[in-house]
Structure formats: structure tokens, C-alpha cells
Amino acid sequence: MFDISSKNQKKVHRSLLPKIPLPGISPLPPGWKGAIFGVSLVTLFICLVQASYYLGSRGFQDYFIGTVLSLLAILGITGLITSGLHWAKKMPSRYVWFLLSSICLLYLSFLGPLPLSLSVLFCIIFSFSLLGSLVYRFIKGSYRETSRWVKVTAGTGVAAMCIFICLLGYWLTSEGFANLVVQNPLQTVKTTNNYSSSVANPADPGPFRVKSIAYISDPTYRKDLDSQGHLTTEPVDGSAFVDNWSSRRTNTFGFGPEAMPLNGSVWYPEGDGPFPLVLVVHGNHLATEFSDPGYAYLGKLLASRGFIMASIDENFLNISPYDDLFILDGLEDENRARGWLLLQHLKTWETWNASKGNPFHGKVDMQHIALIGHSRGGEAITTAAAYNQMTTYPEDANIKFDYHFNIKSLISIAGTDMQYQPGGQPIKLQDINYLSLHGSHDMDVNSFVGANQYYRTCFTENSDYIKSYVYIYGANHGQFNTIWGGTDAVGVGNMLFNNSEILPGEQQIQAAEVLISSFLEATLKDNNSYRMVFQDLGYAKEWLPETMYINNYWDGKTTTVTNYEEDSDPGTTTLPGGRLEGDSLKVWKEDKVKMELSDEQYNAVFLEWDNTTVTSTPAYNVILPDSAVDITDTSTIVFSLANLDTEQDVSAADALVDLTISVEDKNGNISHLPLSKFSPLLPMLEGVLAKRPLGFFQTIKEPIFQNFAFNINDFVKADTNLVPERIDKISFIFDRTTKGKILMKDIGIRNDQK
Missing domain, CATH: 3.40.50 (Rossmann fold)
Structure with missing residues (x-):
């Protein structure tokens, strides 16, 4: 035995001392060391970039301190978790530790819809772990004594991972892989000869x-x-x-x-x-x-x-x-x-x-x-x-x-x-003008929750207040603010989103200027000419950028016939004494409207028809009460519809829904007009928020109500025998589109020309 306590004893060479392994920690094979290096380096790089977005504007000192403390906190937390998982022994504890740390840090960087974020995290961690493992084993000579087949396989794996990482990098740094396609722009669905106005462009x-x-x-x-x-x-x-x-x-x-x-x-x-x-x-x-x-x-x-x-x-x-x-x-x-x-x-x-x-x-x-x-x-x-x-x-x-x-x-x-x-x-708002603007490609407030407040805004009867919303296809969240711009997430989190399918920034600002200026002119300066913009967006089609819009409108001059909020009986109207009737409908019910990500707050009637399965034409009839509805030749029938066909292809020939609106007086005179005289019903607008091919992880497709307004005078022109004051029935006849699913809400009579 060596007397290591003796001052005269010669120093013992380290190689002669026994190796005492630390409890629970075994030597790490080269492949796992490489995997740690690979995934740690890419994680550190991404985190430093993301930290610059979060903290860079505070100065270098706060950036450095905040980043280091965050890294240490994540490493500490995941180290504790790793200790608890060590019993599994399926992977070296040190790799599990760094893996968990990387998952936490990368998720904080790529904040987004969970399935989308996890998909990207898996690709990053798997590819860099495998690449790091293979490269490190090559460097350490682990393949020197192996067969040619093993060497070729390992080399192929390195090449495949390099190619995959390059493709992943290209995918992350690209804007997206499809441009915004506008199938039915406002300028097409609103015909030119219906609109003439002497008011100037409010923008x-x-x-x-x-x-x-x-x-x-x-x-x-x-x-x-x-x-x-x-x-x-x-x-x-x-x-x-x-x-x-x-x-x-x-x-x-x-x-x-x-x-x-x-x-x-x-x-x-x-x-x-x-x-x-x-x-x-x-x-x-x-x-x-x-x-x-x-x-x-x-x-x-x-x-x-x-x-x-x-x-x-x-x-x-x-x-x-x-x-x-x-x-x-x-x-x-x-x-x-x-x-x-x-x-x-x-x-x-x-x-x-x-x-x-x-x-x-x-x-x-x-x-x-x-x-x-x-x-x-x-x-x-x-x-x-x-x-x-x-x-x-x-x-x-x-x-x-x-x-x-x-x-x-x-x-x-x-x-x-x-x-x-x-x-x-x-x-709940009472007697205040309200306008809500929202984009189909909003990657922050994904669901159109502004519609909730629209329906919680009410007016005193016969007042001058108005409310409206405009849903803009292709608009995102940030471009309404020039500082926020085209990115709705922070830093590298934007790499998940489909920025190629949003409106150009100048067009989104143009839409905001037209709509906001029009609303303020109408409500603060009482310039009623600009109310027409919200009653029928066709009046603004020469001012607005070419895309699809869905807008809704209501005012204090409108008498509500039915808004489907009064009770659970599908046969009654909100206005006492009225009735609702359905004929040959596949679905007829009243229920809450389900939006993509918001709570259900307002009701509508659900209507579905299929002319190929019935012998008579499907119809939905509104029987007006004997009194309390004032109708003249200057009145307007108003209502709002939303397309509910989620399977419909927006580019299909029958994507635009049409039907017939008819009115009948007590003398039996009936007059018909097509819905498309005002506008066809647009399909559900789909916002693909995540980059393709992962777009299905974050796609918004909601029923947005589109307002319609039919002047009684137009019905009189179609049938001169019609007596406006004696109209007692309004019918929606589903004879122009073979089958469809829609929601209907807010049927009323507007008398704003008194």
C-alpha cells in the first residue's frame, strides 16, 4: 500500500489512482455529447436573438443580466425535473437535462399555438441532436473500426440532417409559401351602376x-x-x-x-x-x-x-x-x-x-x-x-x-x-356610436370578438346612433399601427406565421383611413352622406383596396322585428305578435353562434336546405304583427346573414350564395327580388395564420354576419300593385342556390328618411 500521508512519499501518478464514479452519473458516450452540443448551440443562438427582441431596447446591461438569469433559471428548473426522471435510465441524465432546458427555452421563443410550436420544436431538437451526435462520433473516431456500411449510413445521416436543417431554416426565415388570393373582391360583388355619390374620398x-x-x-x-x-x-x-x-x-x-x-x-x-x-x-x-x-x-x-x-x-x-x-x-x-x-x-x-x-x-x-x-x-x-x-x-x-x-x-x-x-x-353600451374593424389574418386576437360588443350595443328607438363592423380579408393585427407593422408575434415567434398571405401594409392603412374617417365624419360632424358607407360598403368600393369585406350595420331608426334573443321558441319574433315559419328546410333551429375562439354570446337562426331532396322549394317566412310596424315606400327591409358552410371552397362556382327575397301584402300581391341585387352572400373567409404546410394547426374560419338592405320602393317597382303600408309577410326563398347552410339575425324595418 502507498503511504500517502508521508511527507517523503513521492507523488502518485493520476493513472495509478482508482477511478471512483460519482453516484448516478456514468461516462457520457461521444454521440450523446455531440447531441448536447448540437441542440444547445442552436437553442442558445435562437434565445439570444429572441432576448434581443424582448430586452434589446433596454440596453446591453439589462439584456445581458436578463438573458443570463433566464438561462440559469431554466437550467435549474429542468435540472430538478431531470433528477426526478433519472430513474428511467433510457437516456443519459445530462442529455435529458439539456433537452428539457431546450424545450422550455425554445417554447418561450416560439410562442404560438401549442401543436404548431411543438412541431417546430421537435424538428429543431431531433435534427440538431442527431446531427450533433453523428458529427461528434466522427470527430472522436467512433466509426474507424466499423464496417463500410455503418460509415456510409452515418455519413448519409449527417448529409440528410444538414439538408433537413437547411430546409427548416428556409421555412422559418421565409414569409410563407402562398400569396393572398382574393376570389370575390368588393369591387366585383358590388356593381358599378348601383352606386353614385358626390362625397369626397374620406382618406x-x-x-x-x-x-x-x-x-x-x-x-x-x-x-x-x-x-x-x-x-x-x-x-x-x-x-x-x-x-x-x-x-x-x-x-x-x-x-x-x-x-x-x-x-x-x-x-x-x-x-x-x-x-x-x-x-x-x-x-x-x-x-x-x-x-x-x-x-x-x-x-x-x-x-x-x-x-x-x-x-x-x-x-x-x-x-x-x-x-x-x-x-x-x-x-x-x-x-x-x-x-x-x-x-x-x-x-x-x-x-x-x-x-x-x-x-x-x-x-x-x-x-x-x-x-x-x-x-x-x-x-x-x-x-x-x-x-x-x-x-x-x-x-x-x-x-x-x-x-x-x-x-x-x-x-x-x-x-x-x-x-x-x-x-x-x-x-353593455347604450346610445353611443360603435365601429369595430377586424382582419381575417389577425395572428394575435385570432377570433373576431369585436362582434360581441357590437351585439351588446343598443339604441333608444328613433335615435340617430349607428353601429357597424367591417371584417377585412387579409388584414392582420399589427399593420393598423406603423410601429407594430406586419408581424403579430415577438421576434422569432413570427417565423411560425404566414405573413405572405396578409394585405400589404399600405393597403391595410388605406382601409383604416377610409373607414375611420368616414365613421367620424358621420357621427361627430353629422355628415350623413358617409353613413351610406356602412349601410352599404359598395359606396366606398372606389376608395378601399381590392379585397373581400364583410360588414354589418344597425341604427336607431330601425325597428327590430326579430333578433332571436327573446326566447327559445323558433316560431316567435322579438316584436310581439309576429310569427316565424319554415317550409321544407333540412335544419331550422335557434341557437348561440359559435365563433372560433370566443365565448358564445348572441343568438341566430340556423337554416339549411337541399333542393335535391325535397319536392317544394324551401323557404323561411316572417309574419309581421298586425300593428307596430310602420312600412312606407321609403322604408327599408334589413337583415344580416352569415355563411355556415365550412366545407365550401371559396373559389368554387357556387361559393356565392343567392336566394330570393319576397314581400306580400294583405291583398295577396307578391313582389320578388334576388339577394344578389344588393350583394350575394360571401362564403366563410378563411385565414390561414400558420405557414403552410402546417397551416391546419392555426386556421380561422368564422361565421361573420353580412348586412343586407332592400328598399321597399324597389319591390314596388317590381310589382306596382304592391301596397307598402299593407305588407305583412317577408319570405326568404332558397331557390337560387341548390343547397347551403346559413345563419340569419336582426331582421328589421328601417325608416331613416322621415
Whole structure:
């Protein structure tokens, strides 16, 4: 034995000492070492790139610290998980450890629909693990003594993995593999001879010279707004409207929730005024990449047309991965603050308008106010409208409200819905104009939830209020804001999405300008000529980009015959005394409308027909009550339809559904008009959000209601014996399309020409 305690003993050579293995850890074969290197290197590279999107705008120090801490946290958590799985012994524990770490880090980078993200993660991890394993074994000489067949197979595997990784890289970095195909654009389904109007394009600049100014509470936070001549505002205490504001967030922005700043960029017309006031608020985005400058295009346009527009800064309420520990310790319930802050801005504008010496003294028409919100901002404006009418804060009645501004119009752009419900109740709007815009290729707010708020907006009978929505084929979430642009996810997560099938950015902005400007002209300036745009989008077909649109419309001048919300009896109308009858229909029932990803909130009637299986023509009849319906030759029959045929090919010859609308008076006179006189019913518009061939993992195809309006005078022209005042039956006859599935909602009589 060696006496290793003796000072005179010679040092023992390391090779003579026995190798004592660590408990539970065996030597790692070269292949597994290579697999670890392969998957770790690609994961680290992708994470560093993604971290630059999340943290790069904070500076190198925060980027470095945040990235290192995140990596260490993931490695620690997955190390613990690996220890628990070590008993399986099917793979070396160290590889399992790094594999789990890679899965977590890659998933945080490729956030998206779970099946889509997991498919991409599997391809990355499998290919780089196998490539790393094979290459490392070659380097270590593991194949020197093997047969030629083994060497050829291993070499082929390396080549195959290299080719697969190149193809995967090309797939990830491409925009997509199909262009947007518009089968039935608005310009085709709306014939030219039906539309003539003398009103100017609302997206054209108006006669006013545009000026701009900023207002800020703290110039150290928004140095970009700290321009010469800016206005100064006092911060407000919003601590009651947001939870879990961390000290990290305070350190980043320089203030806490008790001192939220009132910042905004203003575009306004040169002149005495007073001019209607429009506030625009963004949604959730990286807090350190300011979103409010992205609506400058709207500010310049609206100011030139005689509006004051302010783009509001609420970026400090947005996601901040560094401050929020990514998603582990973020803000809670901040949507309340988004709406409340808009009212605080209005208080500031009210003060300025009344203050001599202020550049806006007497120039603001506080009786004509509109709020525009994008994404979560689309929900913030409805929260503001709800708070505006309340006496106390629903979550703490000790906080009193006394706003009562004359907010006349709301415009939601790709808005969220019901992320916040005051007092646990969905927001219902009464007597306020409402417009919602949404895109079929929205890769953030995938489902058209703005339709929910549309149906929760009601008017006093015979009032001048209107509501509408426009569903734009090919529009995405971000291009309504020039800062957000064509990517709806963050960083490398965008590589999963099908950006080749979205509208060009300038066209999406063009659509927003036309529709938003038209709505404000109609509702804030009472320019009724622009109401026609929403009653029938064909009036805007020369102004809008060439794509497909589905729009809906209702106003206070319309008497509801049936909206299918009154009871569960398919034979009764909402208007007392009316009846509903079906004949030879394959399906006839009333039920909730199911959207792709949103809760079921409103009812419709489900109708299906197949003329090849029946002897009489299928029809759906509305029998009007003996009284309470005022119909003249200037009245209009209105209703909305949605295509429900999910199997229909949008490019098929019978993709456009047609049917016959007939009216009958008490004398037995019947007049018929085809649905296509107004417009055929468009098919369900499909938004393929994920890149092909994985598009089936994320495809949106929803029933969107399309409004139709038939003038009674047109029926009289078709049958001069018809007596409008004695009409008692409206029929929908399914004789022009052999078979189909549709939803019907909101049948009414409009009398807006009185």
C-alpha cells in the first residue's frame, strides 16, 4: 500500500489512482455529447436573438443580466425535473437535462399555438441532436473500426440532417409559401351602376393645415416627447386600477402606479375651431418600444379634415419581460387602468379648453368626442365609456366617479373583449356610436370578438346612433399601427406565421383611413352622406383596396322585428305578435353562434336546405304583427346573414350564395327580388395564420354576419300593385342556390328618411 500521508512519499501518478464514479452519473458516450452540443448551440443562438427582441431596447446591461438569469433559471428548473426522471435510465441524465432546458427555452421563443410550436420544436431538437451526435462520433473516431456500411449510413445521416436543417431554416426565415388570393373582391360583388355619390374620398387630406404638439408629465420618461413648446400635465394616482406593480417596473419607468403620467402626441388643425376631439390608445406591446407614435398617419389625416387627435401613451401598462420576470410576475388587471386613464386625459382636455392662455383654449368641441382603441385599447375605450356613466368604481365603491363627458363614438381596431368585466358583468353600451374593424389574418386576437360588443350595443328607438363592423380579408393585427407593422408575434415567434398571405401594409392603412374617417365624419360632424358607407360598403368600393369585406350595420331608426334573443321558441319574433315559419328546410333551429375562439354570446337562426331532396322549394317566412310596424315606400327591409358552410371552397362556382327575397301584402300581391341585387352572400373567409404546410394547426374560419338592405320602393317597382303600408309577410326563398347552410339575425324595418 502507498503511504500517502508521508511527507517523503513521492507523488502518485493520476493513472495509478482508482477511478471512483460519482453516484448516478456514468461516462457520457461521444454521440450523446455531440447531441448536447448540437441542440444547445442552436437553442442558445435562437434565445439570444429572441432576448434581443424582448430586452434589446433596454440596453446591453439589462439584456445581458436578463438573458443570463433566464438561462440559469431554466437550467435549474429542468435540472430538478431531470433528477426526478433519472430513474428511467433510457437516456443519459445530462442529455435529458439539456433537452428539457431546450424545450422550455425554445417554447418561450416560439410562442404560438401549442401543436404548431411543438412541431417546430421537435424538428429543431431531433435534427440538431442527431446531427450533433453523428458529427461528434466522427470527430472522436467512433466509426474507424466499423464496417463500410455503418460509415456510409452515418455519413448519409449527417448529409440528410444538414439538408433537413437547411430546409427548416428556409421555412422559418421565409414569409410563407402562398400569396393572398382574393376570389370575390368588393369591387366585383358590388356593381358599378348601383352606386353614385358626390362625397369626397374620406382618406384624402382635408383643407386644414396640420400642426402638432406633445404633452408630458415627466420628460425623463418620454424624452422623445420632450420637444420645445410641449405642454405639461400632472401625473395621476392609478394605484386602485392596477395590481402587482413591481419595484422593478418602478425602477424601469421612474414612477409607480400612484404617479401615472398623462402623455400624448397631438395633431390639430390650424384655425379657431372648435374641433371635435379624438383620442387614440394603443394595446399591449413591449413596454420599452413605444406604440403611440404608430398612429401618426391617422393624426395627420384627421387633423387635415378638422379633428383634434391625440395618441395616448399607456406603454407603461404593457408587457415588460424584464420587469415581469417574463410571465411569472406581471401586472394584473391593468385593463381597468387603460380605460380610466382615457377619462383622465379628457379631464385635462376639458381644463385646457376652458383655460385662457392655453393653445387649445376654446378650440376643443367637448360635445363631440370619439375614442379609438387598438387591441386591448379596443376594450379600454368601452371601459372608459362604461366608467363615464357610472357614479362609483365597481371594484371599490369608495372611489367616486363624476365624468359624464359627451363621448359620442367608439372605434375598436382588432379589439379584445371581456378581459375585464366591471363588477363581473360584460359591458353593455347604450346610445353611443360603435365601429369595430377586424382582419381575417389577425395572428394575435385570432377570433373576431369585436362582434360581441357590437351585439351588446343598443339604441333608444328613433335615435340617430349607428353601429357597424367591417371584417377585412387579409388584414392582420399589427399593420393598423406603423410601429407594430406586419408581424403579430415577438421576434422569432413570427417565423411560425404566414405573413405572405396578409394585405400589404399600405393597403391595410388605406382601409383604416377610409373607414375611420368616414365613421367620424358621420357621427361627430353629422355628415350623413358617409353613413351610406356602412349601410352599404359598395359606396366606398372606389376608395378601399381590392379585397373581400364583410360588414354589418344597425341604427336607431330601425325597428327590430326579430333578433332571436327573446326566447327559445323558433316560431316567435322579438316584436310581439309576429310569427316565424319554415317550409321544407333540412335544419331550422335557434341557437348561440359559435365563433372560433370566443365565448358564445348572441343568438341566430340556423337554416339549411337541399333542393335535391325535397319536392317544394324551401323557404323561411316572417309574419309581421298586425300593428307596430310602420312600412312606407321609403322604408327599408334589413337583415344580416352569415355563411355556415365550412366545407365550401371559396373559389368554387357556387361559393356565392343567392336566394330570393319576397314581400306580400294583405291583398295577396307578391313582389320578388334576388339577394344578389344588393350583394350575394360571401362564403366563410378563411385565414390561414400558420405557414403552410402546417397551416391546419392555426386556421380561422368564422361565421361573420353580412348586412343586407332592400328598399321597399324597389319591390314596388317590381310589382306596382304592391301596397307598402299593407305588407305583412317577408319570405326568404332558397331557390337560387341548390343547397347551403346559413345563419340569419336582426331582421328589421328601417325608416331613416322621415
